[in-house]
Amino acid sequence: MLRKTIEIATPGTRLSVALRQLVIERPEQPKATLPIEDIGVLIVDDRRASYTQAVFIELLAAGATVMVTGPDHLPLGMMLPLDAHHVQTERHRAQIEASEPIRKQIWKALVSNKLLQQGRVLDHFGAKPNGLAAMAGRVRSGDPDNLEAQGAQRYWPLLFGKDFRRDRSAEGINAALNYGYAVVRAALARAVVASGLIPSLGVFHKNRSNPFCLADDLFEPYRPLVDWRVKLLTQERGEEPLNLENRAIRAALLSLFNETVLIGDRKLPLLLAIEAGAASLARALTAGDRTLVLPKSVPLGQDVAADTEG
Amino acid sequence: MARKLRAPDLPWGWRSMWVIAMFDLPTDTPAARKAYARFRKNLLEDGFTMMQYSIYTRHCASMENADAHIARMGQKLPPAGEVRFLAITDRQFARIKVFWGKKRQKGAPAPSQMELF
Numbered sequence A: 001m002l003r004k005t006i007e008i009a010t011p012g013t014r015l016s017v018a019l020r021q022l023v024i025e026r027p028e029q030p031k032a033t034l035p036i037e038d039i040g041v042l043i044v045d046d047r048r049a050s051y052t053q054a055v056f057i058e059l060l061a062a063g064a065t066v067m068v069t070g071p072d073h074l075p076l077g078m079m080l081p082l083d084a085h086h087v088q089t090e091r092h093r094a095q096i097e098a099s100e101p102i103r104k105q106i107w108k109a110l111v112s113n114k115l116l117q118q119g120r121v122l123d124h125f126g127a128k129p130n131g132l133a134a135m136a137g138r139v140r141s142g143d144p145d146n147l148e149a150q151g152a153q154r155y156w157p158l159l160f161g162k163d164f165r166r167d168r169s170a171e172g173i174n175a176a177l178n179y180g181y182a183v184v185r186a187a188l189a190r191a192v193v194a195s196g197l198i199p200s201l202g203v204f205h206k207n208r209s210n211p212f213c214l215a216d217d218l219f220e221p222y223r224p225l226v227d228w229r230v231k232l233l234t235q236e237r238g239e240e241p242l243n244l245e246n247r248a249i250r251a252a253l254l255s256l257f258n259e260t261v262l263i264g265d266r267k268l269p270l271l272l273a274i275e276a277g278a279a280s281l282a283r284a285l286t287a288g289d290r291t292l293v294l295p296k297s298v299p300l301g302q303d304v305a306a307d308t309e310g
Numbered sequence B: 001m002a003r004k005l006r007a008p009d010l011p012w013g014w015r016s017m018w019v020i021a022m023f024d025l026p027t028d029t030p031a032a033r034k035a036y037a038r039f040r041k042n043l044l045e046d047g048f049t050m051m052q053y054s055i056y057t058r059h060c061a062s063m064e065n066a067d068a069h070i071a072r073m074g075q076k077l078p079p080a081g082e083v084r085f086l087a088i089t090d091r092q093f094a095r096i097k098v099f100w101g102k103k104r105q106k107g108a109p110a111p112s113q114m115e116l117f
Helices: A053-061 A088-097 A100-124 A132-137 A147-160 A173-194 A213-237 A247-258 A270-286 B030-045 B063-074 B090-094
Strands: A004-008 A014-018 A021-025 A032-035 A039-044 A065-069 A075-079 A260-263 A266-269 B017-024 B049-052 B055-060 B082-089 B098-100 B103-105 B114-116
Touching (some): A004 A247, A014 A053, A021 A053, A039 A173, A100 A132, A100 A147, A147 A213, A173 A247, A213 A270, A247 A270, A260 A270, B017 B090, B030 B055, B063 B082, B082 B090
Parallel strands (some): A004 B114
Antiparallel strands (some): A065 A075, A260 A266, B017 B082
């Protein structure tokens, strides 16, 4: 079932649980309640928010993701349940023992899919023929030619113009990309853990300080979906800079979770597509089924009403 | 022949459902009152909210989800009395006309899959 995405940003909000419902109390506004089991992602972007312990206990028990953001509105941390999958120890062992060729094949599939998705995003915005699909066909096991980086060099100037530079701390387009990446990556990390995998043990990413290497591997094919949303925002907003202080910008990026994408041969909202992708990664690493279920289209539309009133 | 619409192809207003629980429960004995109170608490814990006395509603993301909630409440029925569950689409529910005295009132807005507080 598609669960809800909830963002809390009203200063001084108090969260508690009563009768298994999340109770949201904001200053001078009527009390709101939501069934805990309907919540998929809770993002708290309010420095003055206060909680009862039951909020975390109930949300984690229900398998929801809880994200806390820093002063720049970017997710700073999240909570994941420790006991996430009924055969997780067995999965962990199989994941550790997965051979180098299996891991390289998986990385190949992820890079190839990312290049195809980047090509689809460029096609959607009517860029010139970009050759990314052809590049996707040339990816070899483990991507020894680093076509992923070559693709990026071709992709970014075609999407955001040749003066654009990806930057993890800049403002505007980069800030919007960073926000979108951070929330989707967090949802992926949760899905990876819920599939019974170790998030820190990647197939390609190996950074010693990164606890979510595997989520970052799986994240690659999903990045172009964020790029797509940000590009659309730049078109919708014209000259207005993309500022994360603006709640409408954050809401537009969060609404990605409800966008329908083609994944495998099914159409699913992104939040469910992420779970299907993580489950297929678990099968590929531990059960020998190499077919990864990854996005195959730009977002196809959002028929789920996105409400901006609380 | 009309194409059968699958879940994501259906507009949200036709896909998301409201379950309406209506009940008449005896309150003549202390045991009956206790059973009634327990059932009402179960409804609230399952995410139903009171629309009127003895009428509770819950928004569900899909028909399957609505069925799941009806089945779950079906396990928790009180021993005596009548309980009815009706599931209708959000589109149908939105056409509710609410009057307070003779004055027309606005119905509550439909919940969405993304909410900002």
